[in-house]
Structures are given as C-alpha cells and as structure tokens.
Amino acid sequence: MELLLRRLGAQADEISFAMVGTEITATSPASHGDSTTREIRVGVERQAIVDLIRDVCERAPELESDWFAVRYLG
Secondary structure (H helix, E strand, O other): OHHHHHHHOOEEOOEEEEEEOOEEEEEOHHHOOOOOOHHHHHHHHHHHHHHHHHHHHHHOOOOOHHHOOEEEOO
16 A cells, blocks of 8 residues: 555645545545536546555556555545
8 A cells, every 4th residue: 555655646637635444535626616517526526536556556566556455535
C-alpha cells in the first residue's frame, strides 16, 4: 500500500490521496457544487481514480492494479 501511495503522490489531477490506517483514501472536489449534478461528477471522479491507479500500476511492474481497493470519499 505504501508503494502505491508513493507512486500516486499526495495529489494527482486534483485528487488527494492519503493513508488512513491500512487504507488509501481518495478525496476530490467532485463533492462540491450543485447537488443535482453531484452523482455524475462523483461517477466521473471514481472512474478517474480507477484509471489513475491502473496507469500507475502499469508503469510499475512490482504493482498490480487488481491488488488494491481505494476508498473514495467524494
């Protein structure tokens, strides 16, 4: 988990990552703004997080994206 977090960095593409206990949490600005479009923004952000983790893992042979679950806080 620590290696993945180091590869992700503390913040990437306006998404902040942090280690909380044994989990990596992801927070984004998608939770702000108009509540009628929040669900769409959150869905886009979730996909962006998955894509970012997949990209990081593809560039790091010691990591596999299917090893990880990241908690999204919105």
